[in-house]
Amino acid sequence: MRIIVCKNYEDMSRAAAKLVASQITLKPDCVLGFATGSTPIGLYKELCAMYGRGEIDFSAVTSFNLDEYYPIRKSNPESYDYFMKDNLFSKVNIPSENIHIPDGETEVPEIECLNYEKVIESCGGIDLQILGIGVNGHIGFNEPDINLSTKTHVTELSQSTIDANSRFFDSEDEVPRKAITMGVSTILKSKKIVLLASGKNKHAVIKELLDEKVNTNVPATLLNVHRDVTIICDEEAYYGDDI
Ligand code: F6R
Numbered sequence: 001m002r003i004i005v006c007k008n009y010e011d012m013s014r015a016a017a018k019l020v021a022s023q024i025t026l027k028p029d030c031v032l033g034f035a036t037g038s039t040p041i042g043l044y045k046e047l048c049a050m051y052g053r054g055e056i057d058f059s060a061v062t063s064f065n066l067d068e069y070y071p072i073r074k075s076n077p078e079s080y081d082y083f084m085k086d087n088l089f090s091k092v093n094i095p096s097e098n099i100h101i102p103d104g105e106t107e108v109p110e111i112e113c114l115n116y117e118k119v120i121e122s123c124g125g126i127d128l129q130i131l132g133i134g135v136n137g138h139i140g141f142n143e144p145d146i147n148l149s150t151k152t153h154v155t156e157l158s159q160s161t162i163d164a165n166s167r168f169f170d171s172e173d174e175v176p177r178k179a180i181t182m183g184v185s186t187i188l189k190s191k192k193i194v195l196l197a198s199g200k201n202k203h204a205v206i207k208e209l210l211d212e213k214v215n216t217n218v219p220a221t222l223l224n225v226h227r228d229v230t231i232i233c234d235e236e237a238y239y240g241d242d243i
Pocket of ligand 1 (some may be wrong): 035036037038039040060066067131133134135138139140141178
């Protein structure tokens with residue numbers, strides 16, 4: 001596991017954008033895995049700026065998002081579908097038919113999960129997966145538990161995640177209680193993984209992740225078994241109060 005410690009959020013976002021841009025330069029028809037939440041917003045802003053300057057071309061890129069609330073309308077500004085359009089897809093030239101986000105509107109989520117796995121495989125797997133990390137160590141919506149599901153599945157959000165994500169909704173009651181998420185194997189099958197973390201509230205979990213142990217109660221620690229993970233974090237996430 002490599003770690004790149006950046007001065008602040010802006011530097012972290014720029015460093016991540018450079019890695020994504022290199023991936024697209026090396027393999028223009030690459031498959032990218034995207035995350036949502038507050039952490040990658042700066043990365044998406046940088047990618048849009050690079051695209052605007054003619055530095056990257058998304059015309060052959062395929063994307064898969066990690067997760068989506070369930071159930072949720074795509075028109076809901078808090079849906080990850082809406083988030084991705086707003087922050088990235090409406091601003092770069094990625095073809096809409098190449099974009100994949102779990103369908104929060106489906107009436108048959110189990111079928112959606114099976115298909116999602118199949119489509120990832122039929123595209124040759126994910127070349128570069130971007131991850132954020134929950135304060136409780138979740139990746140995607142793989143919440144702390146004794147057993148973790150390996151493939152894309154429907155999951156219940158933990159109270160800690162509902163609390164953390166209520167900041168995006170008018171009230172906690174409006175946070176959907178379920179989500180469709182890639183499973184831990186879906187994530188670990190990605191060829192490269194880049195995990196972003198910013199802010200003091202992520203310090204404890206980053207420390208645990210760097211402890212080189214695997215513990216399903218901190219799902220991100222499973223990344224320790226992967227051969228190509230880069231953590232890009234800011235000084236607050238890395239040093240916490242010792243900054
Ligand atoms: C989002 C996702 C989540 C977030 C995590 C951190 O697609 O998969 O695991 O990455 O909840 O969220 P933020 O970045 O808002 O702290």
